[in-house]
Amino acid sequence: MQLDNLYQEIILDHYRSPHHSGLADPYDVEVHHVNPSCGDEVTLRVELDGDTVKGVTHSSVGCSISQAATSVMSDLVIGKPVSEGMATYEKFLELMQGRGNVEPDEEVLEDGVAFAGVAQFPARVKCALLGWSAWRDATAQALATQGAANEGVKNA
Amino acid sequence: MTDARTFSSPLDLQSVRADFPILSRELAGGFPLVYLDSANSSQKPRQVVQAIEDHYLKHNANVARAMHQLGAEATAAYEGGRDKVAAFIGAPSRDEIVFTKNASEALNLAAHTLGASLKPGDVVVVSEMEHHSNIVPWQLACERTGATLKWFGVTEDGRLDLSNIDELLTEQTKVVALTWVSNALGTINPISDIAAKAHAVGATVVVDASQAVPQFPVDVSTLGADLLAFTGHKVVGPTGIGVLWGRYDLLASLPPFLGGGEMIEIVRMTGSTYAAPPARFEAGTPPIAQAVGLGAAVDYLSGIGMDKIAAHEHAIVEYALEGLKTVPGLKVLGPTDAADHGGAISFALDGVHPHDVSTVLDTRGIAVRAGHHCARPVHERFGMQSSTRASFYLYTTPEEIEALVDGLEFVRKYFKVD
Numbered sequence: 001m002q003l004d005n006l007y008q009e010i011i012l013d014h015y016r017s018p019h020h021s022g023l024a025d026p027y028d029v030e031v032h033h034v035n036p037s038c039g040d041e042v043t044l045r046v047e048l049d050g051d052t053v054k055g056v057t058h059s060s061v062g063c064s065i066s067q068a069a070t071s072v073m074s075d076l077v078i079g080k081p082v083s084e085g086m087a088t089y090e091k092f093l094e095l096m097q098g099r100g101n102v103e104p105d106e107e108v109l110e111d112g113v114a115f116a117g118v119a120q121f122p123a124r125v126k127c128a129l130l131g132w133s134a135w136r137d138a139t140a141q142a143l144a145t146q147g148a149a150n151e152g153v154k155n156a
Numbered sequence: 157m158t159d160a161r162t163f164s165s166p167l168d169l170q171s172v173r174a175d176f177p178i179l180s181r182e183l184a185g186g187f188p189l190v191y192l193d194s195a196n197s198s199q200k201p202r203q204v205v206q207a208i209e210d211h212y213l214k215h216n217a218n219v220a221r222a223m224h225q226l227g228a229e230a231t232a233a234y235e236g237g238r239d240k241v242a243a244f245i246g247a248p249s250r251d252e253i254v255f256t257k258n259a260s261e262a263l264n265l266a267a268h269t270l271g272a273s274l275k276p277g278d279v280v281v282v283s284e285m286e287h288h289s290n291i292v293p294w295q296l297a298c299e300r301t302g303a304t305l306k307w308f309g310v311t312e313d314g315r316l317d318l319s320n321i322d323e324l325l326t327e328q329t330k331v332v333a334l335t336w337v338s339n340a341l342g343t344i345n346p347i348s349d350i351a352a353k354a355h356a357v358g359a360t361v362v363v364d365a366s367q368a369v370p371q372f373p374v375d376v377s378t379l380g381a382d383l384l385a386f387t388g389h390k391v392v393g394p395t396g397i398g399v400l401w402g403r404y405d406l407l408a409s410l411p412p413f414l415g416g417g418e419m420i421e422i423v424r425m426t427g428s429t430y431a432a433p434p435a436r437f438e439a440g441t442p443p444i445a446q447a448v449g450l451g452a453a454v455d456y457l458s459g460i461g462m463d464k465i466a467a468h469e470h471a472i473v474e475y476a477l478e479g480l481k482t483v484p485g486l487k488v489l490g491p492t493d494a495a496d497h498g499g500a501i502s503f504a505l506d507g508v509h510p511h512d513v514s515t516v517l518d519t520r521g522i523a524v525r526a527g528h529h530c531a532r533p534v535h536e537r538f539g540m541q542s543s544t545r546a547s548f549y550l551y552t553t554p555e556e557i558e559a560l561v562d563g564l565e566f567v568r569k570y571f572k573v574d
Contacts, residue, residue, distance in 0.1 A: 003519050003570065007512075012571075038511060038527040039535070039542040061541045063511035121515060 005117030006124070007064065014068035014111065019075050024057040028142040033134040035126055040066045042130055046138040048146065053077045053085055056135060065115075065124050070131025072111045082139055088112075089132050096125045163554040165471045166464040173551050175201035175456075187521025190556045190563075195339055195367055195500040195547030196525050197389045200453075204392060207452035211445050219444055220418060230444055237447030238434070244454035245384070246375035247401055254400040254407070254434040255442050259366045260289040262385035262400035263333075265437055266362050269410035270331050270383075271297030279328045281359075283308040283316055283345075284537050285338045288530045290364040294333055303330070310537050314341040314490025321353060329359045336368035337498035340531040340545065341490025342473070344368075344498055351380030360406070366390060367498050370549065372466035382406050388446060392549075393453030397446035400437070407433035414439040457550075465550045469499040472548045472557065476501055479561040485573060486564065489535075489543055500547035502529065505564065507573035510544040516567045522560055 023030070027045035034041045040062030047055040056074045060067055073092075077085035092112055095102050100120045104113040118128045173179050176199045181189045191199060211233055217226035219234045235250075242250040256262045274280070280294050284307055298305045306324055309317040316334075325332065332354040337344050351361040363381040368374060370391045376384055383406065388397040402410075412419055412430050416439030421429040430436050457465065474494035480486055485506030491497050505513055514526035525545045528535045535541060546560055568574065 003516060006515065007570070039532065040511075041541065063509035065511070124511070124515060127511065 002117070002120075006121055008114040008117065010111050010114035011064060011068040014071040015064040018058075018067050018071035020055075020057050020071065020078070021059065022057060023059050024055065027055065027057070028145065029138045031134050031138040031141070033130060033137065035062075035066070035130055037126070038063075040127060040130055042066070042070055042134050044070070044131065044134040044138055046135065046142050048082070048139070048142045051082050051143075053080055053082060053139070058131065058134070060131070062130065063124075063127055065118060065127040066130045069112075069115060069128040070134075072115070073131045073135055076110060076112060077135060082143065085139070086136070089136060092132065093129070095119060096128055163471060163475050165468040167460065167468045167550060169551065169553050172460065173553075175203065176551055177202060179551055183521040185519065185521070187519075190520075190522040190559045192546040192548065192552070192556065192560060193523045193525050194370075194549035194552070195390070195498075195545065197395070198370060198392045198549050199551065200392055200394070201456050203456050204394065204449050204452045208394060208445050208449040211448040216445070218441055233451075234442065234444045234447045237449075237451035240451035240454050241399055244374075244458060245369065245399075245401060246377045248377055249404055251432070251434055252376075252401055252404050252407065254402065254437045255447055256385075256398040256400055256437075257396060257443060258389075258398040259364065259385045259387035260293075260398070262387075262398045263289050263362070263364060264293045265400055265413045266333070266383045266385065266402075267293035267297045268413050269437075270360055270362070271301055271303075272411050274298070274301035274303040274330060276302035277328060278303040278330045279306055279324075279326070280304070280331045280333065281306050281308065281324050281329055281354075282333050283335065284310045285314075285316065285341055285343060285531065285534045286333075286335050287339050287364060287366070288532070290333055290335055290362075291533070294331070308334075310341075310534060313492075314338075314343050316343070316345050316350075318350070321350070325353050325357050325359065327357055329354065329357050331362060332359050333362040333364070335364040335366075337365075337371060337500075338490065338531070338534070339367050339500060340502050340529045340534050340543070342498040342500045342502070343490055344496040348378075348380045355380070367500065371469050371498050373462040376401050388450040388453065391450070391453050392456060394446045394449040397443040397450050399450075402433070404433065407437070410436075412439075413437050416440045418442075460550065468550055468552075469548060470494055470497075472552050472554070473497050473499055473501065475554050476546065476548065476557045476560070479557050480564075483561060483564045483568070485568070489538055489540070499549060499552075500545055502543040502545040504540060504543055505567065505573075508567055508571045510542045512571065513544045513564070513567050516570055517560070517563045520559070520563050520566065522563045524560070 027047045030045045032043045042060035044058040104116045215229040217230040219231040238253045311317045354361045360382045363384040365386045369386040383402045389395040419439040487504045489502040510526035
């Protein structure tokens with residue numbers, strides 16, 4: 001249980017000045033996710049451009065891990081195709097669930113590798129995943145809305 | 157920094173702690189366990205664990221319905237637990253003790269059965285400092301029946317705001333459900349005074365005593381409550397058992413809660429009649445070994461003396477409040493003096509989120525709770541999303557309080573707040 005493994009300087013930097021923090025317009029979908037067991041809350045907005053993530057902004061209350069993870073997540077998915085963002089999530093999830101036995105892929109996870117130590121603190125894994133779950137939910141909703149709209153165009 | 161303070165307790169802490177083997181555990185990094193999370197769940201003395209083991213290894217069978225010798229022994233052991241609990245809280249009759257699976261189920265039982273006679277226009281009164289388990293069941297009961305939920309607010313210093321009590325308690329008020337001791341603020345509420353006013357308007361008084369029964373002597377025969385709930389695992393007993401005490405005539409007037417075996421009188425395909433309390437509210441195989449364990453737990457606490465335990469809690473809380481005052485940037489939620497203060501103190505530390513506080517303390521062997529402690533509304537009341545909570549019990553030492561205070565200094569240094 002090495003504290004410095006958990007609180008990497010990168011994490012504390014993101015915590016002190018989170019990227020893409022502050023809800024911005026325009027957006028397609030806004031979601032609000034909570035960790036009921038601890039009370040962390042995140043409000044997150046997603047704007048898609050076709051199947052590319054054009055923008056992600058968020059406003060959250062929570063611990064250093066959840067705030068920093070949401071900040072890093074935003075950096076990782078903005079400007080990328082949705083499918084790539086989802087694949088990055090899978091990699092991040094694998095790292096979080098690896099109990100410290102998964103070697104993080106820096107090519108894919110970038111600053112996200114700093115969270116490798118979180119996997120050794122099982123109680124904190126859900127903190128690191130909160131922002132991701134909000135983004136995945138908002139993006140899925142945005143895609144569904146897009147699909148329905150396209151459907152509407154075809155039907156017209 | 158704490159050496160100027162004095163501490164005096166009527167308990168022989170060394171001999172108490174010897175009964176709780178877990179307290180001598182060493183955690184990662186060679187740190188001794190400093191368990192400051194007893195309001196969440198207390199540790200168990202050897203005597204309780206041995207009673208449960210003895211029951212399972214020598215007397216195990218189902219109760220009541222099993223007609224053989226072991227069945228009789230198990231029944232006697234289970235009902236013996238009921239006798240002990242009744243005596244422990246001053247219940248006039250053993251039939252006033254209903255065993256549930258926890259305090260939440262006991263409160264749900266109360267909300268369901270009292271809720272059966274609620275109707276639109278009726279009012280249920282709770283408070284802003286309740287645990288979620290004494291809010292949500294009443295919200296559900298009001299949704300089902302069209303009754304209205306109202307609540308006492310909380311004053312700036314963390315006491316129940318009774319300034320509008322005459323508006324809240326009217327002839328429309330059918331139920332007043334209040335916590336005796338706040339699990340988040342530690343506030344001890346004046347239950348008897350409020351109960352008298354509630355009874356004057358004809359309301360039934362339900363008390364969540366989850367944090368009260370572990371802390372000080374309880375006598376339901378003089379309290380003024382009509383129903384009272386608590387849980388086994390916070391009184392050095394096992395998980396899986398809770399208690400609902402109720403005035404017998406009230407219990408006898410209430411409809412069943414869960415249906416099933418043992419709660420019936422006669423079952424016909426066209427309809428059934430129900431057993432008298434407490435069996436009416438104990439459908440299915442009950443928590444038998446847990447009742448044995450709970451009986452051993454209250455015996456253990458009685459052996460030490462609840463008055464002594466209360467005096468120890470008071471001394472520890474006073475010592476902790478003094479110690480926490482020395483930590484810069486620390487703000488205690490709720491009352492900051494030890495008078496009418498239960499054994500839990502929640503606080504915020506400037507610049508560090510409670511989860512981070514608790515993780516850093518944990519790496520030093522110090523177990524506290526971080527979050528909203530199932531009391532989100534009272535955190536919202538104070539403009540907070542969560543807090544860190546340290547809670548104490550009969551085995552908590554002043555040295556552990558000092559470890560907490562030193563640990564908090566370390567947290568501040570680690571997160572570079574100043």
